Amino acid sequence: MTKLIDSPDNALALKLLRSEKIFSTLFQLSPVGMAVVDANTGKFLEVNDSILKSTGYAxxxxxxxxxxxxxxxxxxxxEQQQLKDLEATGRFGPNQKEYIRKDGTKYPISISGVALTDIDGKQVxxxxxxxITKQKAYEHKLEHFALYDPLTNLPNRRLLSENLQKSLAQCKRDRKLLALLMLDLDKFKPVNDTFGHCIGDKLLIEIAQRIxxxxxxxxxxxxxxxxxxxxxxxxxxxxxxxAIKLAEKICNALNQPFCIEKNNITISASIGIAMFPAHGNNEKTLMKNADSAMYKAKNNPEYSFMLFED
Incomplete structure (x- = not known):
């Protein structure tokens, strides 16, 4: 184990780890990874079992x-910024990054460090x-929950808005068209009333997959x-x-019977189409006009979909 000596740069660390014996015990038993690194070469001088377990190395x-x-x-x-922080203040972090395991896979870590001097005067x-693998997985779940519908796993209203704004910006730059299709199911309420909401939820999942x-x-x-x-x-x-051809394909696909838990269910859909830039150049206008066209289609039994008309 690297021996630590008192100096102005490591006084705080040595106050907490006053003796080599205490330091050695804490170092090895810590559930958090600890390492002593040569400040000049970056070579590991000592590591504890926690790091070995995470990386897979002996x-x-x-x-x-x-x-x-x-x-x-x-x-x-x-890394270069960490070195600058060490030179300027004697410490860095905590910072988040990744390490590479022995098998080549990466895992997320939070790292902080303090500059010390060993008994031979070497800077370490x-x-x-x-x-922080579990923490990152939890954060990912929270982020997914915030952006995706928990039933169908499709983007929710928030992510839809983000994607629409990005797509509009790209289409404006490239001078390309964009179609916004608003789809509402017909005869869905009777499914819930007849078969129950559990069957209704499974039907929505199947509908999402077909689309x-x-x-x-x-x-x-x-x-x-x-x-x-x-x-x-x-x-x-x-x-x-x-957009018209795709709307027709979707309507035809949703007109085909669904078999949910041995129940044959038939529904249909009404679709309204609004085009950028003809029917609006922003999210609010396109959503409003697509919704208007969808309700016209729903109220007109001759059409499953309609293009917005001024």
């Missing part, structure tokens, strides 16, 4: 590594490295507003006819 394998061997190249700028860095099977370009968005309302964004299209 101790002797790890000691032969340098700090740069387990750090992805994309964090080079962050004591790093505190916490594996996604037709609208599958990476730039497209299929979102659920809630209830039985869906919205489709078709950016970067060449002509209005492309």
């Amino acid at each position: 101790k002797q394998e790890f000691i032969n590594l340098s700090y740069w061997d387990i750090t992805p190249r994309e964090y080079e700028a962050q 860095v004591l790093g505190i490295i916490e594996d 996604k099977g037709i609208v599958h370009r990476e730039v497209d968005t299929v979102a659920r507003l809630g209830g039985d309302e869906f919205v489709i964004i078709l950016p970067q299209i060449s002509q209005t006819e492309d």
Whole structure:
């Protein structure tokens, strides 16, 4: 174990870890990763079991590594800033980044460090490295919950708005057309009343999958507003006819019977289409006009879909 001596730069660390014995015990038993690194070469001088467990290395394998061997190249700028912080203040972090395991996979960490001096006068860095895989997974779940409909796993109203604004900006730059399709299911309420909401929810999942099977370009968005309302964004299209043909395909697909828990269910859909820039150049106007066209289609039994008309 690297021995620490008193100095102005490491007084706080040594106040907490006053003796080598206490330091050694805390170092090895800590559930958080700890490492001592040569400040000049980046070579690991000592690591505890927590880091070894996270990275998959044996101790002797790890000691032969340098700090740069387990750090992805994309964090080079962050590493340089950490070195500057160490030189200026004697410490850095906590910062978030990734480490590379022995098998080549990456995992997220939170790292902080303090500059120290060993008994031979060598400059070292004591790093505190916490594996935050679970924290990141939880954050991802929260982010997903905030942006996606929990039933169908389609983008929700918030993500729809973000995608529509981005798509509009891109289409304005590229001078391309964009179609916004507002879809509302017909005869859905009787499904809930007859078979129950559980069957109704499973039907919505099947409907979402059928729509996604037709609208599958990476730039497209299929979102659920809630209830039985869906919205489709078709950016970067060449002509209005492309949106009309796709609306027809969706209506034909949803007209086909669904079998949910041995119950044959038949529904239909009404779709309103609004085009950028002809029917609006912003989110609010396009949503309003697509909704207007959808209600006209719903009230006209001759049509399953309608294009907005001024």
